[in-house]
Amino acid sequence: MIPEPGEGYVRLSPRKLLLDPVKAVGQMVVPLVIALVGISRSDTQFWPIILPLVVIGPLVLGALPWLTTHYRLTGTQIQVRSGVLNKTTSTAPLDRVRSVDLEASLMHRILGLQKVQIGTGVDDDRITLDALAAADAQALRTTLLTRRAVAEQQAVAAAGAVGHAAVGPTDLPDGLSPERPAGPATPSPPLSPPPVAPAVPLARIDWSWLRFAPFSLGRLVLVFGGLGVLSQFADDLPIWNQETATSAWHWLTQFAVAAIVVVLSVGALALWLVISVAGYVLQWWGFRLVREHGSLHLTSGLVTTRSITVEEAKVRGVEMTEPVLMRLVGGAELSTLATGVENGVTQVLPPCPRGVAVAVGEAVLERPGPLTGRLVEHGPRARRRAWFRQVRHALDAVVLLAVGWWWFDLTWWWLAAIGTALLALAAVAGQAQYRHLGHALAGDHLVAGSGTFARIRTVLETDGIIGWVVSQTWWQRRAGLADLTATTAAGTERVLVRDVRLDVAVALADRATPGLLSDFVGPAHGTA
């Protein structure tokens, strides 16, 4: 019989034994089919050997992780042991747990399982438990988050008790006694009140937001990706050759070309409507954003459900994006910038009305203003730089096109037309880029406006700034401008204030992080 792991270690859910073989088969189906086809062509005498391998292989491969992966929760740590030959033990101190994410694919949900991912503040080092029974996963999440809250409360209490009476080790809550097996933390009476604060709802899905779905083009990338994959197969289809193409073309040109274009674009539009709305529903079904245990907690998903938890103390700022099409209908998206989350930027709202994004953003930041306040403009020289940058990109494209035209010996009229259109577009883009440009220091938050067609506003707590970079290209030096980058561990790890006057940049950095630059900021000179 299989020995129990012992030492307080617990296995993952036994239902994982049903989950993993299916996954293994899914991953191996293509090589298997190829192998089977190859073998069936050659000889049939190997079948008695091959067939059991094909059946048993996935079962064994699926069972191994369940047999070898154990985890346990002690008073101070969560430990996960895994591996067959190379045993690895991951350990995370409970007070370092920054985020607990639950995820369930369709298979997981049918089996009543959930995948737990625990972020510990170190960039990519996440502990994954795939999979636990849904109830266990929920309990583990609550335990981890309340345990952290207890630890923090205890630290605060200990600090506060210095003036009164020392807190002896006997006063520690039960939950903090070392080597205690898994279970919800129960704070003892001396340390009241209980750390579980009521959950405060910040946002929930409003199906009238569905109107923003077609204007959010993020999913378009996926559609094109899918088309790309399909086209790979289309090459192999017999219908696509020169002959059918030309005959199809003749058949098409019998009709009015305009009518075909109209039909095609209407069809594409209708298809896009269906895809975008379906994608929105799939992703954001049952969306809820609440604040509990000092964390932001997001749940959503129709088929695959996600449950993301980010510790609020690690949220260093927010980013509100208004893509160009969404701006037409007054929509926006909101992300939090946090440290210790997988990629730092977590989208916490579906595409929704700008007012909702602002309200939630301000609730997360716990201060009104940064997302709506006026930004300091960067002046005419920054405008010139924005124009210049876009026009240069357009000229680059025109030069490339010209080379192509010369190579293929095409009509120059077309190039002139395209070039003019590109330059006009560049002028519009430059103006748009300048209009979105700006910065502000709203209390203890650095605000940066950016974006060319999308309007992006990034708000970063000045406490989260861990350095500055002032960089100037040769052109920027001539104009007396600089790019000011605030480096941070949160989000994309940098916040860029572009094309700001050098002295303004230095003053901004100095005010945002008082003391850091004081050694290096010289007295005011007339020449700057």
Add this chain to the structure above:
Amino acid sequence: MTDVGGTPVLREPANRVSPRAIPFWTVSALVGDAVLVVAAVLVWLLVPGVPGWAGLLVLLLAVAAVAHVVLMPRVRYRVHRWEVTDTAVHTREGWIGRETRIAPISRVQTVDSRQGALMRLFGLASITVTTASAAGPITVDCLDAATAREVVARLTAITAATEGDAT
């Protein structure tokens, strides 16, 4: 624009890099550029039927390479500066553009020093100070090897004394 008490100016960091950085940059630029120019000349000589203006291009490339080898190290030596105070690391680098970096020592996570083969020949070393941000590593290029050791020791001592997880 709001001007708060005149225009604040970021003063340059106190120390220059080692003067031996000039020959080091010259040699490394020479090696890289020589390969490029020789390749261009070979293409010009060996490919049959190249148009006349190709020779002019090769000549321009050679002139640019010479200017790069002669001017770049001297300009760069004038621009590159560094300073480590008790609270912050401050560097300036570049030769056409300029880049100034400042990081508080309390947020420093690692201090690395690096010495390539060519650098060792010139007795130089580089120090890289990283913070929790991928955008924030600060490199002090081409220090005197002895100075580099000193600075690393000092930085390590200061960072060991500061607490917190530096995020």
